[in-house]
Amino acid sequence: MDMRQTFVLSVNGDRHEVTCAADTTLLHVLRHDLDLKGTRFGCGMGLCGACFVLVDGHPTPSCDTPMWAAAGKTVVTVEGLADGAEPHPLQRAFLEEQAAQCAYCISGILISAAALLADRPHPDEPAVVAALDRNLCRCGAQPRIVRAVLRAATATATDDATDTVADDDTDADADADTDDADTDAHADADRRTGERTDQRAAL
Amino acid sequence: VTAERAATPRTAPAALPRALAANPRLSHWVSVAPDGMVTIRVGKVELGQGIVTALAQIAADELDVDLARIRMVPANTAEGPDEGLTAGSMSVADSGAAVRQVCAEVRALLVAEAVAALSLDPITVAVRDGVIDGFAAFAICGVDGDSRRSSTYGELAARVDLDRDATGAVQPKTAGELRVVGTSVPRLDLPDKIAGRPRFIHDLTLPGQLYGRVVRPPAPRATLVDVDTAAAAGPDVVSVVRDGDFLGIVATDEQAAEQAAAALSGAAHWHDGPPLPDEDDLPRYLRDGPTELVVVDESGTPDGAAEPVVRRLRASYGRPFLAHASMAPSCGVARWDDDAVNVWSHSQGVHALRRAIAAALGLDTDQVTVRHVDGAGAYGHNGADDAAFDAVLLARSVPGRPVHVRWSRQDELTWAPFGPAMAVDVEAGLDASGRVADWSYDVWSQGHAARPGYAGTPGLLAASHLARPVPADPPHAIDPPPVRGGGATRNATPLYAFPNRRIHGHRLLRTPLRASALRSLGAFMNVFAIESFMDELALAAGQDPLEFRLAHLTDPRAREVLEAAAKLGHWHERTAGDGASAGAEDSVGHGIGFARYKDRGAYCAVVAEVEAVHEVRIRRLAIAVDVGRVVNPDGVRNQIEGGAVQATSWTLKERVRFDRRQVTSADWESYPILRFSEVPHVDVRLLPRPDEPSVGAGEAAQGPTAAAIGNAVAAALGVRVRDLPLTTERVMSALDT
Numbered sequence: 050m051d052m053r054q055t056f057v058l059s060v061n062g063d064r065h066e067v068t069c070a071a072d073t074t075l076l077h078v079l080r081h082d083l084d085l086k087g088t089r090f091g092c093g094m095g096l097c098g099a100c101f102v103l104v105d106g107h108p109t110p111s112c113d114t115p116m117w118a119a120a121g122k123t124v125v126t127v128e129g130l131a132d133g134a135e136p137h138p139l140q141r142a143f144l145e146e147q148a149a150q151c152a153y154c155i156s157g158i159l160i161s162a163a164a165l166l167a168d169r170p171h172p173d174e175p176a177v178v179a180a181l182d183r184n185l186c187r188c189g190a191q192p193r194i195v196r197a198v199l200r201a202a203t204a205t206a207t208d209d210a211t212d213t214v215a216d217d218d219t220d221a222d223a224d225a226d227t228d229d230a231d232t233d234a235h236a237d238a239d240r241r242t243g244e245r246t247d248q249r250a251a252l
Numbered sequence: 253v254t255a256e257r258a259a260t261p262r263t264a265p266a267a268l269p270r271a272l273a274a275n276p277r278l279s280h281w282v283s284v285a286p287d288g289m290v291t292i293r294v295g296k297v298e299l300g301q302g303i304v305t306a307l308a309q310i311a312a313d314e315l316d317v318d319l320a321r322i323r324m325v326p327a328n329t330a331e332g333p334d335e336g337l338t339a340g341s342m343s344v345a346d347s348g349a350a351v352r353q354v355c356a357e358v359r360a361l362l363v364a365e366a367v368a369a370l371s372l373d374p375i376t377v378a379v380r381d382g383v384i385d386g387f388a389a390f391a392i393c394g395v396d397g398d399s400r401r402s403s404t405y406g407e408l409a410a411r412v413d414l415d416r417d418a419t420g421a422v423q424p425k426t427a428g429e430l431r432v433v434g435t436s437v438p439r440l441d442l443p444d445k446i447a448g449r450p451r452f453i454h455d456l457t458l459p460g461q462l463y464g465r466v467v468r469p470p471a472p473r474a475t476l477v478d479v480d481t482a483a484a485a486g487p488d489v490v491s492v493v494r495d496g497d498f499l500g501i502v503a504t505d506e507q508a509a510e511q512a513a514a515a516l517s518g519a520a521h522w523h524d525g526p527p528l529p530d531e532d533d534l535p536r537y538l539r540d541g542p543t544e545l546v547v548v549d550e551s552g553t554p555d556g557a558a559e560p561v562v563r564r565l566r567a568s569y570g571r572p573f574l575a576h577a578s579m580a581p582s583c584g585v586a587r588w589d590d591d592a593v594n595v596w597s598h599s600q601g602v603h604a605l606r607r608a609i610a611a612a613l614g615l616d617t618d619q620v621t622v623r624h625v626d627g628a629g630a631y632g633h634n635g636a637d638d639a640a641f642d643a644v645l646l647a648r649s650v651p652g653r654p655v656h657v658r659w660s661r662q663d664e665l666t667w668a669p670f671g672p673a674m675a676v677d678v679e680a681g682l683d684a685s686g687r688v689a690d691w692s693y694d695v696w697s698q699g700h701a702a703r704p705g706y707a708g709t710p711g712l713l714a715a716s717h718l719a720r721p722v723p724a725d726p727p728h729a730i731d732p733p734p735v736r737g738g739g740a741t742r743n744a745t746p747l748y749a750f751p752n753r754r755i756h757g758h759r760l761l762r763t764p765l766r767a768s769a770l771r772s773l774g775a776f777m778n779v780f781a782i783e784s785f786m787d788e789l790a791l792a793a794g795q796d797p798l799e800f801r802l803a804h805l806t807d808p809r810a811r812e813v814l815e816a817a818a819k820l821g822h823w824h825e826r827t828a829g830d831g832a833s834a835g836a837e838d839s840v841g842h843g844i845g846f847a848r849y850k851d852r853g854a855y856c857a858v859v860a861e862v863e864a865v866h867e868v869r870i871r872r873l874a875i876a877v878d879v880g881r882v883v884n885p886d887g888v889r890n891q892i893e894g895g896a897v898q899a900t901s902w903t904l905k906e907r908v909r910f911d912r913r914q915v916t917s918a919d920w921e922s923y924p925i926l927r928f929s930e931v932p933h934v935d936v937r938l939l940p941r942p943d944e945p946s947v948g949a950g951e952a953a954q955g956p957t958a959a960a961i962g963n964a965v966a967a968a969l970g971v972r973v974r975d976l977p978l979t980t981e982r983v984m985s986a987l988d989t
Contacts, residue, residue: 191928
């Protein structure tokens with residue numbers, strides 16, 4: 050009783066036709082049919098966030114999304130965040146902050162964070178925490194992860210400031226936001242540098 | 253960079269570090285390729301803790317090569333040293349010392365070869381990124397350009413035979429000479445993992461790979477009555493395996509494997525095992541025994557206190573079973589080639605797993621090869637070894653084909669070993685000056701060690717389900733010996749100077765649920781109990797908890813770490829509002845907790861700031877830590893932060909749930925862990941100790957964090973909750989009584 054059907058969907062900008070049972074999960078198709086292993090299996094019940102992908106821009110657990118529901122949708126996985134060889138600003142920030150331990154949860158967290166920044170480029174800390182609250186991390190890297198998302202938002206804010214000047218210099222709110230973020234970022238960088246210098250001196 | 257010192261041997265060879273003495277052959281650890289790339293093989297494995305990066309830093313410094321020139325090989329049984337388990341916060345201390353000595357000796361051999369081959373004056377030799385540079389011995393010192401000569405590690409490699417034993421005759425660098433050690437080098441493995449590239453064992457795809465699933469019994473020690481294996485049949489199903497109570501399938505596709513396993517599960521009839529204990533009455537179950545007595549300390553007797561006791565306090569504390577609850581379910585891959593089996597595993601000990609598999613199947617160890625592949629975070633003896641053995645059993649039905657087995661979330665939360673439940677009774681007498689005159693401590697627990705090879709058994713889950721189980725009569729979990737920090741009694745000995753003390757462990761000789769090593773073993777419970785009770789004593793003595801501790805501490809490093817945490821956590825500035833005197837509105841509290849891990853490892857002190865209104869929330873943890881010489885400051889911070897956040901989760905939320913038949917906490921709703929919105933701010937201060945030996949950081953924060961939170965909750969509410977976790981329900985119940 051082969052109930053296989055052919056589904057069409059867009060993954061990371063490419064159109065794919067996949068033939069499978071209608072209740073096959075999107076996660077299975079991503080990992081096995083499309084060989085995109087960056088999306089992780091965590092629980093199979095949509096409760097941990099490890100398998101999050103963007104479906105039409107929304108962070109969605111791919112482990113309990115059947116293909117009949119994913120058909121015709123636009124899917125972005127962690128592999129699709131980078132711009133060619135250029136990592137996503139979030140991925141750069143996660144490396145700069147060393148915001149991981151085992152990193153198994155990170156793919157899904159990057160997806161949640163990317164959706165947040167797309168919707169709200171300059172979130173404050175409570176907004177970041179709220180956006181990541183469906184993602185679990187067992188190693189306890191949450192403090193670093195929140196710092197990394199804020200750092201990425203700051204980096205994006207700097208880019209935006211340049212754009213703003215070039216395209217539209219009347220957006221006072223955005224400028225103010227950017228200034229605040231910059232100040233914070235520099236203070237943070239100073240603090241970290243100082244701290245590490247202390248460590249080196251001590252050693 | 254200068255080579256003159258390293259080329260000069262020690263006057264007398266030093267004793268080799270333990271791991272090197274066990275694996276003295278230099279070529280097992282290091283090889284140098286003609287292109288100058290250096291390959292380092294260690295027996296320790298990456299668990300998300302960053303050990304591979306830290307060991308690469310040590311190697312780079314001793315060899316005088318850039319980190320980019322070093323390739324770290326994952327541990328495997330086919331090559332490289334056997335360094336036992338990656339556990340107990342011993343990797344930096346043990347493996348680090350070995351790598352340091354090996355690389356110092358390899359460098360000295362390469363430099364000596366360059367000196368001989370190029371007729372260099374040894375005192376002029378310098379090494380920079382594997383390039384050995386110096387002046388010919390006959391030249392006028394340093395002014396004749398023609399006399400300058402150089403070679404590279406790559407050019408010299410073929411002329412230096414590393415197939416020789418370490419001698420201990422070369423002195424590794426001193427703290428002042430280190431360049432890479434002590435810096436926050438980024439983790440080597442994170443770029444792949446953050447980009448989403450295949451890096452985990454879950455991503456492993458070998459040629460011809462099949463997918464296996466095991467159908468576990470519904471309850472511990474349930475037995476399989478009958479099963480209609482035809483129920484699993486299907487076009488994608490390759491084999492159905494039944495051996496006693498072990499039941500599994502192999503399919504060509506992972507989804508087909510899951511569907512077949514579900515069908516098989518529905519066609520299986522099981523007979524329940526003996527009933528489980530009452531989850532709400534575990535302390536009594538543990539105390540009822542039978543138990544084995546472990547005398548930890550009996551210095552003086554409580555009855556013979558030097559100063560008369562004017563006040564006596566006693567209290568009991570408890571913790572439930574805790575789950576590892578890693579983000580990824582356990583996974584293993586195996587392939588049989590004739591009578592040999594190749595295994596891929598995220599085990600903490602590839603050699604121990606190899607021996608266990610061989611013992612379980614009656615093979616010679618050289619018929620089994622185990623290779624480490626990264627898994628998700630490991631916090632102790634989880635299901636990694638069991639999943640590997642599942643793969644071995646299933647793959648036996650399909651010779652030549654690799655079988656990839658991934659557990660379900662339910663299996664992970666119900667079948668991986670748990671950290672055992674524990675109960676503590678503590679009693680102490682205060683003299684007229686408010687000092688502790690005597691101290692009596694009893695801790696009850698199952699053993700904390702049932703790893704592969706412990707107690708002389710394979711210790712593999714499926715081995716106990718076979719028609720001929722190995723072993724036939726599974727022993728109860730044991731405890732590591734005192735020299736390795738003990739298990740249930742780990743950190744049961746306070747660092748405080750108490751004149752009379754009696755400390756006893758009671759190892760339960762029953763196994764209601766499978767228990768084994770979980771991060772910090774008994775230390776989490778013991779430090780929570782000791783440090784909670786210290787606060788209760790301080791309150792009775794009318795003293796500040798910090799001052800009370802300092803009054804009983806002579807070790808200067810212990811005192812400094814406590815004072816540093818107090819400063820970072822604004823202990824002295826906390827309002828007098830803390831505590832029962834605060835009044836109903838003000839429910840903020842500060843608490844402090846301290847321990848030296850295993851009494852010989854890292855010193856760690858934590859100040860917690862909590863608010864307890866409708867529920868307990870941890871606002872901030874301020875942590876001071878002394879791990880001796882720091883190899884990677886950010887790596888240590890990451891371990892301390894992560895340990896503290898995980899311990900916060902254990903302390904506030906976690907409890908393995910079960911009824912009289914089976915474990916019922918089988919998903920993230922029934923076994924909740926800390927969420928982003930519940931995570932405290934964590935500030936870490938590392939105390940500089942460059943001349944002290946490096947010790948591990950991975951387990952230092954667990955106990956002190958729990959104690960600081962418990963003490964802060966007591967300060968905020970004026971009542972003490974002595975049984976973990978500190979749920980709203982428990983806090984409300986304490987307030988009511």
